[in-house]
Amino acid sequence: MVPLIDLSRRLQANSATFAAVVQQVMSSGSVLLGSQTIQFEEAFVHFAGTKYGVAVSSGASALQLSLAALGIGEGDEVIVPAMTAVPTASAVCAVGARPVIVDIDDETAAIDFDLVEQAMTGRTQAVIAVHLYGRPVDNLDKLTNFGVKVVEDCAQSHGATKGLTGSIGAYSFYPTKNLGGIGDGGMVVTDDSEVAERLSRLRVHGQSEQYVHIEVSQNHRMSEIEAAWLNIVLAQLEVGNQRRRDIANRYQLANPRIRWQATHSNHVYHWAVALPANREDFRQSMLEHEISTGIHYPLALTQQPALQQFVSAACPVAEKWASKCVSLPCFPELTDSEVDDVCAALSEFEQ
Ligand SMILES: Cc1ncc(COP(=O)(O)O)c(C=O)c1O
Missing domain, CATH: 3.90.1150.10 (Aspartate Aminotransferase, domain 1)
Structure with a gap:
């Protein structure tokens, strides 16, 4: 059978290189938010064409923290396309907001901009545009003129877009993705330094300095082993x-x-x-x-x-x-x- 996907091929091709880097991580004694993660964040923002990148534990975390960092929460509405992976919508629920589901364009499967306009209310704070199957959403700049924030769900589209059209972008490194991890992983990208700083806090329980927490959040850290693997496969x-x-x-x-x-x-x-x-x-x-x-x-x-x-x-x-x-x-x-x-x-x- 020709497989739909076979991860073992990529894993085996890189296993010797990975084993050597794992050894380095082990001897460094740093297993979270160390040099591998910093190196990956720098390399990935260069690849994605954005200023800042905050590596997190999954694509779902990346979406949730994107919304939280933009100040979206209780009582807000976020418009999402009806054809996407469920986490696009559940991330909206995770910040206490309400997902408003609208239909898609029949040719591209991207969110239908006319229906977005019709679905907007006084509570609408953002739209999530999904580059579904890796196809960039056409004319995304038009959506940014609607007066609400645009979150780009880039979970399936590493490399399809360069730079951000929306306010923020969320990537997934789930193993089957174009940039697939050795486990779960994600990244939020932004060009706004204050948003990036807030994202870094939200990733570690809202902590601004050791044992001082200035907002409530949870643990969304990426592991060094995951970052070490992603550094290898990003080059490919x-x-x-x-x-x-x-x-x-x-x-x-x-x-x-x-x-x-x-x-x-x-x-x-x-x-x-x-x-x-x-x-x-x-x-x-x-x-x-x-x-x-x-x-x-x-x-x-x-x-x-x-x-x-x-x-x-x-x-x-x-x-x-x-x-x-x-x-x-x-x-x-x-x-x-x-x-x-x-x-x-x-x-x-x-x-
Ligand atoms: C479009 C889309 N958004 C969000 C996610 C969530 O990513 P993760 O599985 O890394 O949490 C996925 C992947 O499942 C996805 O395909």
């Missing part, structure tokens, strides 16, 4: 993203008759997503050719049991997207012959 990210682009382009050329998520020159293809007329037929055909597929995501936020209390408007486009989308194997360590196999299976498929 640009090449990996280009390989993903090349693979996705080949898939689209192999079968232009099926619908694909709209392309973009900076797309980094965290997932290569097709929208065939009949998903079950398509997945069955891929399976017969020994190609694994996945679904991201089978439910829109409006269909999630835990989020029913926040559903105020129907989101038919996102729900239709959830019923059609199929993710194909698209990761840098796929071999050329595996990519050929996927292309052959795609080109034979008639819907």
